[in-house]
Structure formats: structure tokens, C-alpha cells
Amino acid sequence: MFETLSDRLDKVFTGLRGKGRLTDADIDATAREIRIALLEADVALPVVRAFINAVKERARGAEVSQALNPAQQIIKIVNEELVDILGGETRRLRYAKQSPTVIMLAGLQGSGKTTLAGKLGRWLKSQGHTPLLVAADLQRPNAVNQLSIVAGQAGVDVFAPEPGNGIGDPIRVAADSIEHARRSMHDVVVVDTAGRLGIDAELMAQAAGIRDAVQPDETLFVVDAMIGQDAVTTAEAFRDGVGFSGVVLTKLDGDARGGAALSVRYVTGQPIMFASTGEKLTDFDVFHPERMASRILG
Numbered sequence: 001m002f003e004t005l006s007d008r009l010d011k012v013f014t015g016l017r018g019k020g021r022l023t024d025a026d027i028d029a030t031a032r033e034i035r036i037a038l039l040e041a042d043v044a045l046p047v048v049r050a051f052i053n054a055v056k057e058r059a060r061g062a063e064v065s066q067a068l069n070p071a072q073q074i075i076k077i078v079n080e081e082l083v084d085i086l087g088g089e090t091r092r093l094r095y096a097k098q099s100p101t102v103i104m105l106a107g108l109q110g111s112g113k114t115t116l117a118g119k120l121g122r123w124l125k126s127q128g129h130t131p132l133l134v135a136a137d138l139q140r141p142n143a144v145n146q147l148s149i150v151a152g153q154a155g156v157d158v159f160a161p162e163p164g165n166g167i168g169d170p171i172r173v174a175a176d177s178i179e180h181a182r183r184s185m186h187d188v189v190v191v192d193t194a195g196r197l198g199i200d201a202e203l204m205a206q207a208a209g210i211r212d213a214v215q216p217d218e219t220l221f222v223v224d225a226m227i228g229q230d231a232v233t234t235a236e237a238f239r240d241g242v243g244f245s246g247v248v249l250t251k252l253d254g255d256a257r258g259g260a261a262l263s264v265r266y267v268t269g270q271p272i273m274f275a276s277t278g279e280k281l282t283d284f285d286v287f288h289p290e291r292m293a294s295r296i297l298g
């Protein structure tokens with residue numbers, strides 16, 4: 001995860017170590033190198049600009065010019081700015097005052113939504129909740145089956161259309177699931193929705209229809225971190241078409257660059273809430289900006 005960026009930044013900092021006071025020229029040169037490192041990591045340009053400006057401004061201030069160890073100070077600044085760009089504080093799930101809390105998952109096909117539903121189910125259960133996973137992805141022939149399998153692995157219940165009822169209407173299924181959850185005492189409903197390979201109007205309309213039917217407390221935009229900067233355009237399309245309150249980064253285990261992780265919060269203004277780091281249900285955790293920044297800085 002983020003190997004390239006870590007290596008790059010490490011080289012920048014190594015070059016600074018042993019230097020006494022830093023001149024403005026030193027700071028500019030360092031900022032340039034950090035800029036290249038971020039661009040190589042596929043971070044979106046506006047994010048790179050904002051990041052470099054913040055680092056430069058602070059590096060020119062008293063905390064660096066009067067420091068005995070300026071390299072250390074620069075690392076501290078970069079660390080704090082990374083935490084900031086990743087969202088600052090950890091953003092926890094918001095539960096509804098009245099059960100059930102409804103969490104809707106939205107994202108492109110293959111982004112990892114169904115797997116995430118299982119991971120969330122398992123995690124919610126470990127937190128003492130009684131989740132219900134809802135199969136409102138009726139586009140993909142195998143999606144309902146796949147959700148049942150992950151629900152079984154997670155040891156949680158699933159709500160799916162009866163087999164043999166034709167293709168079914170995902171908006172109807174989603175709406176019915178809330179009633180069902182109320183009756184069956186499930187306190188959190190996780191609604192898995194259909195994705196397409198690319199953004200299209202029909203997909204957005206369906207997701208918006210499900211959103212209106214279930215009125216989610218949280219809408220999580222699920223995005224494959226390996227698509228790099230494309231995550232930004234996808235996120236913008238989902239923000240405008242459906243709207244979301246949080247982001248889940250998936251496949252971070254395969255993301256050597258980090259562009260999506262470092263861009264998506266800044267560009268959408270919504271926090272990264274969870275991270276998936278593998279195919280197993282246990283490869284999943286709450287997203288902690290500080291831990292992620294420390295990881296990047298090695």
C-alpha cells in the first residue's frame with residue numbers, strides 16, 4: 001500500500017536530514033520534490049496544489065526557521081497536512097435515533113459493494129448490532145446469490161426477493177426490507193445496490209430511487225482505490241447523481257500509489273469512513289486518517 005509514495009517522500013526527507021537552517025530555496029526545492037511524489041502517486045491536481053501550498057506556507061513560518069532540526073519539522077508538517085487531507089478526525093457511523101439505521105451502498109460494478117456488505121455485516125455484528133443485508137442489486141444474475149454467501153460467512157441475515165418472481169424491482173425490494181427489518185428486530189439495514197461498469201443515467205436514477213425509498217441514514221460511496229484518479233470523476237458523478245455521506249475505499253491492498261485515497265475526501269468533501277484491504281471478510285476496518293498518514297510516512 002502506497003509503496004511508491006512512501007519511498008519517494010523518504011528520499012525527500014533523507015536529503016533534508018543533516019541540514020542546518022533551511023533557506024526559502026531549500027523549502028521551494030523540497031516542496032517541488034513532494035509535488036512530484038504526489039503527482040506520481042496519481043493524486044488529483046487540485047489536491048496536490050492545496051497540499052503543497054499549505055506545506056510551503058507553514059514551512060516558511062517560524063516553526064521551521066527557528067527549529068533546531070528543520071527536517072524533523074518538515075516531516076511533522078507533511079504528516080499533519082496528510083492527516084488533514086485524509087479527513088482529520090475518524091468519522092464514525094451515525095446511527096438513527098429510531099431503529100433501523102439504514103446504510104445504502106452505491107458504486108460502480110466491481111468496486112466491491114457486495115463484499116463490503118458482508119464485511120460491514122460482520123463488523124456491525126461484532127459491535128453488538130443485528131444487521132440485515134438487503135439484495136437490491138438485481139442487475140447482476142449472481143448478485144443475490146453472492147450476497148447470501150457473504151451473509152452466511154458473516155453470520156448475519158439477508159433479505160432478498162423470492163426466487164422465481166422474475167427479475168424484481170430493486171426499489172420495491174429495498175422499501176420492503178425496511179418494513180421487514182422493523183418487524184424482525186434488525187437494527188441496521190445494509191442495502192446493496194446495482195452498479196454498472198461505467199457511469200450511466202439509468203444506474204443513477206435507480207440508485208436515487210432506492211435512496212428515496214429507504215431514506216438512508218448513511219449513503220456510502222464504494223470505490224476501488226486501484227482506479228487511482230478516476231475515483232475522483234466517479235465520486236463526483238455519484239455525488240451529483242445520488243449524493244453520499246461517506247466513502248469506503250476498497251482494494252487498498254492492491255493500491256501501490258494512493259491517488260484515490262489522497263484525493264477523494266478533498267474533492268468530494270465527504271469523509272472516508274472504512275477501508276477494505278483484501279477479499280476476506282476480516283480484511284476491513286474503520287478508516288483512521290492518522291494511522292494512514294503514519295503508514296505513508298513509514
Ligand code: GDP
Nearest residue numbers: 109110111112113114115250251276277278279
Ligand atoms: P460489486 O460488483 O461492487 O458488488 O463488487 P464485488 O463485491 O463483487 O467485488 C468485486 C471483486 O473484488 C471480487 O472478486 C471481490 O472478491 C474483490 N474485492 C472486493 N473487495 C476487495 C478488497 O478490498 N481487496 C481485494 N484485493 N479484492 C477485493
